[in-house]
Amino acid sequence: MKTKLATETWQETYQAKKTSAESAIQYIQSGDRIYIHSHAACPVSLISALTARAADLSRVKIIHLMTLGEAPHAASEYQNSFRVNALFIGANVRLAVNEGRADYTPAFLSEIPGMIRADLIPVDVCLVQLSPPDKHGYCSLGPSVDCTPAAIEKARLVIAEINEQMPRTHGASFIHIDRVDHVVMVDRPLGEPKKIEPGLVELAIGRNVASLVEDGATLQLGIGKIPDAVLASLHDKKNLGIHSEMFSDGVVDLLESGVINNSRKTIFPGKSAVSFVIGSKRLYDFIDANPLIEFQPCDVINNPSLISQNYKMTSINSALQVDITGQVSAGSIGTNLYSGFGGQADFVRGASRSPGGKTIIALASTARGDSTSRVVTLLTQGSGVVTTRGDVHYVVTEYGIAQLYGKNMRERAQAMIEIAHPAFREALRAEAQTIPWLRD
Numbered sequence: 535m536k537t538k539l540a541t542e543t544w545q546e547t548y549q550a551k552k553t554s555a556e557s558a559i560q561y562i563q564s565g566d567r568i569y570i571h572s573h574a575a576c577p578v579s580l581i582s583a584l585t586a587r588a589a590d591l592s593r594v595k596i597i598h599l600m601t602l603g604e605a606p607h608a609a610s611e612y613q614n615s616f617r618v619n620a621l622f623i624g625a626n627v628r629l630a631v632n633e634g635r636a637d638y639t640p641a642f643l644s645e646i647p648g649m650i651r652a653d654l655i656p657v658d659v660c661l662v663q664l665s666p667p668d669k670h671g672y673c674s675l676g677p678s679v680d681c682t683p684a685a686i687e688k689a690r691l692v693i694a695e696i697n698e699q700m701p702r703t704h705g706a707s708f709i710h711i712d713r714v715d716h717v718v719m720v721d722r723p724l725g726e727p728k729k730i731e732p733g734l735v736e737l738a739i740g741r742n743v744a745s746l747v748e749d750g751a752t753l754q755l756g757i758g759k760i761p762d763a764v765l766a767s768l769h770d771k772k773n774l775g776i777h778s779e780m781f782s783d784g785v786v787d788l789l790e791s792g793v794i795n796n797s798r799k800t801i802f803p804g805k806s807a808v809s810f811v812i813g814s815k816r817l818y819d820f821i822d823a824n825p826l827i828e829f830q831p832c833d834v835i836n837n838p839s840l841i842s843q844n845y846k847m848t849s850i851n852s853a854l855q856v857d858i859t860g861q862v863s864a865g866s867i868g869t870n871l872y873s874g875f876g877g878q879a880d881f882v883r884g885a886s887r888s889p890g891g892k893t894i895i896a897l898a899s900t901a902r903g904d905s906t907s908r909v910v911t912l913l914t915q916g917s918g919v920v921t922t923r924g925d926v927h928y929v930v931t932e933y934g935i936a937q938l939y940g941k942n943m944r945e946r947a948q949a950m951i952e953i954a955h956p957a958f959r960e961a962l963r964a965e966a967q968t969i970p971w972l973r974d
Contacts, residue, residue, distance in 0.1 A: 544671035544711055551717040555583035558693045558716040562659055564592045569650075569685035571662040572599035573780075573810050574724040574818070575678035577695040580661045581607060588615040597655060599646075599680060600624035602725030602812070608636055619655075621646055621681070622874040623865075631871050640865075640918070643779060643809075643877040644836035647684035660689035663720075665700040667711045674702040675709065677724065677818060678810040679829045680779075686713060695720045701822035705829035726814050729783075732763035735898050738932035740767040743850060743896050746928060746935065747771060750798040751846040751890075754778040754881045757812055760852055760896050768793060775799040776806035777844050779836055779877035782813040786820050800843045802828045809835040836877045841884025847891040849881035851921070854897075857913050858950040858966060860923035860938045862895055869916040882925045892927050899931040899955040909954035911965040929953065947972045 559580065562568065568584075571577055576598075585606040596607055597619045605626035607616045610633075618636035620627050622643075630636035641649060649655045662682060664673035673696070675682055686692055686709060694714045698721040711717075732740065740763025747753070747768060752775035755761040765784030768774065775796040776785060788794040789806065796804050805828040811817055821827045834840065841847055854872060855863040865874045885891040897908050909931070913919070927939040929950060936949035951962045966972040 544667070548667065548671070548711050548717065551714060552719060553716050555579040555718045556586070558718055559583040559587055561691055561693070561716065562587070562591070562594070564594065566658045567595045567597060567656050568659045568661060569657045569682075569689065570596060570598040570601060571675070571678060571682055572601055572680055573678045573812050574602055574726070575663045575676050576601040576603060576725060577661050577663040578603060578722075579695055579718060579720055580693060581605075584661075585612065588612045591615045595619055597621065597657065601626065602727060610635060620874070622876055623871055628872065638871055638874065640875055642836070642875055642880050643680075643832045644838065644880045645833070646681045647831055647833040650681060650684040650688055653688070657685045657688045659691045659693065660685045661693050662686065663695045663697055663700060664709065664714070665702045666696055666698060668702070671711045672708045673711055673714070674700065675707045675829070676700045676703055677812070677821060679703075679705070679707050680809045680832045683831050691715050694718070697722065699723055701818050703821050703829045704823075704825050704827060706831055706834070707829040723815060724818050727757070727812055729814070730759055732759040732766070735932045736760050736763040737766070739896050739898065739930055740764045742930045742932070742935055743894055744768050744771075746892060746894060746930075747774070747848055748846055748890070749773055751775070751848045752777050752799050752844040753848050753850065754841075754877075754885070755850040756780060756852065757782040758852065761850065764850060764896070773797050775844070776808065777801060777835070777841065777847065778807070779809045779832060779881070781806070781808055781811055783817045786817055789826070798845050800845055801840050807835060832877070836880040838880050838884035838887070841881055842887035842891070844888055845890065847885040847888035848894065849885035849892070850894045850896060851878045851882065852897055853895050853908070855908050855910050855913055855917060856895060856897065856929055856950070857910050858947040858962060858972070859943055860926045860929065860946055860950070861913060861919050862921035862926060863913050863917040864920040866916070866918045868914040875920055878920050882921050886925055886927065893925060894928045894930060895921065895926055896930040899933055899953065904955065904957070907954055907958035907962070909950055909958070909962065911962055911969075943971050944974070
C-alpha cells in the first residue's frame, strides 16, 4: 500500500488510486482470504476480474454472506483456484456447497464480525462497492453494512468499486477513501432480486401474522412472499417501528403512510434500524441520504441484548419445516444445506426477552405442490435446528395460529396439527400416538 505524503490531500491520493478492475486484482495472491461485500453491494466487476485470473491463482478462499447475481467464482471449473466459505448460503453457491466444492460456516449473524476480528474467520483482502466520496473524503457502504466494517478493519488490502449509482446511507456506513488501496470506477444499477407476488396462501399467512402484531410493536422481518404479505396486512396498525437485520420494499409503503413511525422504540428511537436492505430501485432511492434509516453493523442490529430492550419487539421469521413440538429447521432439509442461521436465532432470543415481545415463525403448510407437509412429527433426518422449541411463541400457517409458549409437549402437538394442511392431519395424529410423551 502506498504511503500517503503529509502534503497530499485525499483528492490527490484518490485520483492516484484509480485503476481498472483487471489491474487492481493483480495485487491478490495465491492463498489469500478474500471477503466480498454482500447482497446488493456485491462488486460485480471485481468478481469478474478475479475469476478471469483463476489460472494464475490457487488456494484462494472467498468469504461472503449472500450475494445477488451470479457467483462465477463458485463454478466447478475454478475449484482448484477458489473455494467459497459461505456465511449464509445463497442460491448462487448452494449447488457448490452441497456438492462439497464450497464450505458453509454456521454462525449467528450477530457474532460474525467478532469472529472476523478475532481471526477465527481471517480476512486478507476486502472487495467492496462504495458510493463516491463526499467533500470530506467519506464513501458509504450503501445498502449493505452487515459484517463489512469488520472485514475492512482486518484486511491488508481493500479494493473498491466506486459506483455513481450507489446510495449514501446514514449511520455506521462510512469508510474514508484513505482506507481504500485501489479504486475501480463503475456506473451501474444495484442488484435487484426477482419479485414474486404473494399468492392466496401467503396472503392468508400474512393476515394471521398481522393479527398478532400489536400497535406500538417494533418489527423484525425479512424478504419474500410471506414478509410482503405480512406488511400488506399492517396498514390498519399504529406507531410501528423497525429494528431488523434487513427489510425490503414493503416497509417503504408503511413508512410513507405513517404506520411505521418508530415512535415507541427504545433502541434508535425515531429511526428504522437495519443492517442491510434488498429490493428495487425505489427502495435504494428511498434510503439514499435518508436520516430516518439507521444502518449499523450486524453485531449491533442483531445483538440480542439490544433487541430485547425494544418495546414489544416482534420477530417474524420463516422456516422450511417445523415439527409438532416447535423445533424449527430453517437452514437445511435433511443433509441438503439451503441457507443458514442468518439472524433468526438472534432476533428470536431478543424478542422473547422484550417487554411484551413475541416470536413468530410463519410458513406455508405444504411444499412441492401440496405433496409434502412442512409441519412434521419429526424433522427430516439430518436437518439442523435453527430455533429451539423453547424459543418459539407462535407458529403460523394459512390455516391458523399455534400458540406454543408455556405449552407441554402434548399440547404443542395438538396445536401444531390443527394448523397443518387438512390432508396431513390424520397421519400426523397417528404418528404422534407412536411417541409415548405425545399420546393423548
